[in-house]
Amino acid sequence: MIKKYSFFLLLALVQIVVLILRPELGKESLRITWENALDMLSVMPPIFILLGLLDVWVKKETMIKYMGEGSGIIGILLAFFIGSAAAGPLYGAFPVAAVLIKKGSKLSNVFIMLGAWSTTKIPLILFEATSMGFQFTALRFVLNLFGIGIIAYFTEKALSAADKQKIAELAEGRN
Amino acid sequence: MTLILYSVALVALGISFQRSRANTKMALKKAWKSFENILPQILAILLVIGMMLSILTTEQITMLLGGESGWRGVMIASVVGSITLIPGFVAFPLAAALVTAGAGYMQIAAFISTLMMVGVITLPVEIKYFGKKTAILRNGLAFVFSLCVALMMGVIL
Numbered sequence: 001m002i003k004k005y006s007f008f009l010l011l012a013l014v015q016i017v018v019l020i021l022r023p024e025l026g027k028e029s030l031r032i033t034w035e036n037a038l039d040m041l042s043v044m045p046p047i048f049i050l051l052g053l054l055d056v057w058v059k060k061e062t063m064i065k066y067m068g069e070g071s072g073i074i075g076i077l078l079a080f081f082i083g084s085a086a087a088g089p090l091y092g093a094f095p096v097a098a099v100l101i102k103k104g105s106k107l108s109n110v111f112i113m114l115g116a117w118s119t120t121k122i123p124l125i126l127f128e129a130t131s132m133g134f135q136f137t138a139l140r141f142v143l144n145l146f147g148i149g150i151i152a153y154f155t156e157k158a159l160s161a162a163d164k165q166k167i168a169e170l171a172e173g174r175n
Numbered sequence: 176m177t178l179i180l181y182s183v184a185l186v187a188l189g190i191s192f193q194r195s196r197a198n199t200k201m202a203l204k205k206a207w208k209s210f211e212n213i214l215p216q217i218l219a220i221l222l223v224i225g226m227m228l229s230i231l232t233t234e235q236i237t238m239l240l241g242g243e244s245g246w247r248g249v250m251i252a253s254v255v256g257s258i259t260l261i262p263g264f265v266a267f268p269l270a271a272a273l274v275t276a277g278a279g280y281m282q283i284a285a286f287i288s289t290l291m292m293v294g295v296i297t298l299p300v301e302i303k304y305f306g307k308k309t310a311i312l313r314n315g316l317a318f319v320f321s322l323c324v325a326l327m328m329g330v331i332l
Binding site: 008014015029030033034036039043045046047048049050051052085086087090114115118119121130135139147151163 | 177180181183184185187188191198199201202203204205206207209210212213215216217218219220221222223224225226228229230260262263267268270271274280283284287288291292294297300301303304305306308309312313316317320323324327328331332
């Protein structure tokens with residue numbers, strides 16, 4: 001338990017030292033941390049609940065059929081949709097990826113989900129359009145569509161069978 | 176969007192509960208376990224972001240990206256974007272402010288793209304889920320892709 005939190009505890013110690021030596025800086029960083037923590041905590045519960053439900057109810061065969069080898073365009077679209085419909089930072093996508101892998105999703109589809117989660121999230125796109133303008137957002141979106149596919153394709157191609165086996169084992173141990 | 180996610184999760188939970196109490200309980204247990212699994216890393220990341228952003232002010236970021244032009248600015252923007260972890264709702268107004276302050280679209284595209292796709296701070300977490308090779312490969316490809324996006328957007332816009 002303590003070992004798991006050792007890095008966090010170390011950072012907390014640094015934070016306390018900063019708070020003592022440079023109160024202004026320490027308070028400011030605590031404020032930002034607190035704000036981000038609230039943001040994070042507000043999006044995490046539904047994601048993890050859906051994750052738990054997915055893990056319990058969706059059979060491995062179903063996942064393989066829709067997102068596994070040979071799932072084709074449906075798997076790609078589904079992966080893209082899951083990533084884009086999500087909320088929260090990219091690290092929230094890692095547990096989702098672990099469940100998808102465990103249930104037999106094709107790795108390239110998992111990478112598409114990660115890519116979509118990182119750049120084509122629907123609420124963020126709306127927000128980007130209001131602050132950066134339609135042209136900037138639309139161009140970036142189109143380029144990202146290609147980018148997500150290219151990154152997913154090449155990442156999977158570069159992995160050996162042993163690498164994939166290791167990823168499957170990591171996913172198994174994570175949930 | 177968060178509201179929609181909550182509604183979907185609650186409805187799904189309700190349906191699940193009606194079908195099987197035991198399964199629902201198991202699902203919630205698994206949900207908690209997955210969350211508890213990633214919690215130490217999230218807490219650490221939150222502290223790192225807080226410290227980093229308290230040191231790095233908006234003015235400093237503007238200075239880093241705004242004054243520069245060409246590839247040097249793009250490289251600085253990409254490195255800053257890769258290392259920092261700013262939530263999108265802060266990043267876009269910041270990016271808009273940078274453009275008004277005189278930064279080029281190329282630099283801003285590089286900043287936004289790496290900010291969203293490349294995560295140096297979260298790399299240790301990614302490695303725990305995917306292994307070293309995959310995590311580094313994905314981030315490396317995302318970095319190169321971000322440079323390409325920046326170049327294309329700089330040319331087109």
